[in-house]
Amino acid sequence: MQEKKKVILGMSGGVDSSVSAILLKEAGYDVTAVFMRNWAEDDGMCTAREDYIDVVSVCSQLGIKYFTVNFEKEYRDRVFSYFLSEYKKGRTPNPDVMCNTEIKFKAFLDYAMDFDADYIAMGHYARTKKVDGKTYLLKGLDNNKDQSYFLSRVKSEALEKTLFPVGDLTKDEVRRIAEKYELSTASKKDSTGICFIGERDFNEFLDQFLFTKPGKIVDEKGKVLGEHSGLMHYTIGQRRGIGIGGIGSGEPFFVADKDLKNNLLIVAQGINNPVLYRDEFEVEDIFWITENPSLPVDLSVKIRYRASDQAATLEKQNDKYVVKLKKPLKGVTPGQVCVFYQGDVCLGSGIIK
Numbered sequence: 001m002q003e004k005k006k007v008i009l010g011m012s013g014g015v016d017s018s019v020s021a022i023l024l025k026e027a028g029y030d031v032t033a034v035f036m037r038n039w040a041e042d043d044g045m046c047t048a049r050e051d052y053i054d055v056v057s058v059c060s061q062l063g064i065k066y067f068t069v070n071f072e073k074e075y076r077d078r079v080f081s082y083f084l085s086e087y088k089k090g091r092t093p094n095p096d097v098m099c100n101t102e103i104k105f106k107a108f109l110d111y112a113m114d115f116d117a118d119y120i121a122m123g124h125y126a127r128t129k130k131v132d133g134k135t136y137l138l139k140g141l142d143n144n145k146d147q148s149y150f151l152s153r154v155k156s157e158a159l160e161k162t163l164f165p166v167g168d169l170t171k172d173e174v175r176r177i178a179e180k181y182e183l184s185t186a187s188k189k190d191s192t193g194i195c196f197i198g199e200r201d202f203n204e205f206l207d208q209f210l211f212t213k214p215g216k217i218v219d220e221k222g223k224v225l226g227e228h229s230g231l232m233h234y235t236i237g238q239r240r241g242i243g244i245g246g247i248g249s250g251e252p253f254f255v256a257d258k259d260l261k262n263n264l265l266i267v268a269q270g271i272n273n274p275v276l277y278r279d280e281f282e283v284e285d286i287f288w289i290t291e292n293p294s295l296p297v298d299l300s301v302k303i304r305y306r307a308s309d310q311a312a313t314l315e316k317q318n319d320k321y322v323v324k325l326k327k328p329l330k331g332v333t334p335g336q337v338c339v340f341y342q343g344d345v346c347l348g349s350g351i352i353k
Helices: 015-026 048-062 072-088 095-114 171-180 202-209
Strands: 006-010 030-037 065-070 119-121 126-131 134-139 215-219 224-228 253-259 264-269 277-288 297-302 310-317 320-330 337-342 345-352
Touching: 006 015, 006 095, 015 030, 015 048, 015 171, 030 048, 030 095, 048 065, 072 095, 095 119
Parallel strands: 006 030, 006 119, 030 065, 215 264
Antiparallel strands: 126 134, 134 345, 215 224, 253 264, 277 320, 277 345, 297 310, 297 337, 310 320, 337 345
């Protein structure tokens, strides 16, 4: 009798990884579940304790071995320090992308391979495809839930050893499977936000770790309109929470830029204000998942999770990488991840400069 392939599944306590466990078991794999502790829950704000209870419940019901692995040090060193460093520079980072790159598909993958696993598995809505011995990352079948954005800096070699059991399903189908098995997580809400912040106020959290310096809010012509509480509290394209309104036309104001040198928050009035739009922008730290395309290359870009894909060309100008958009785009935010696609294939990403 052929020995079952060994899979170590990252379980978060959510419905997606719960159903992944069912699908792997049904497919004949020898499944072990691992709950990753990435943040020291010393303030009750993170949901890790409740999530672990759900993991225990599901694994007990399915007859799957489970245990916890602590990656708190790796998370602080590789993800949280990056998060703070970017905010210090006035940028808006995406720690979830870095968590996948550094923790789930590096620290966790290494851990699983040390246990002689054949594969790791995750509950992401993403797919992989092997062509001529190379592994490519594809969008998840459910376009509304596709999570390839968060995997855009994961190496092809890591993806080769990864299974995404729910990648070919829609969220509704996943919930139906969970209901059929009467899992405790069947109707559990999707997690939103960053684990280490949880439900608390984002700006209050930042203020615990970084020095904030209030300054002036000005329009694109330099006219002072008010005071900001610290540049790190604002992101490009932001509308709510700026603290000014009812001026001039009465249209809402949006964050257009940050002048770090002079500690100025630059805003523009009206959603169609041309100051808010960019038709090209620079990206750095380019990462290609499987192979480097020759530049210039036509592709589509996604500048934040949930944003729609935008037709663009990526080209190299001397030592700079520039994204040229077919249509001007609002909310191009330094520090965010710009993900490159050709059709359903995720090619990689760069960091908006």
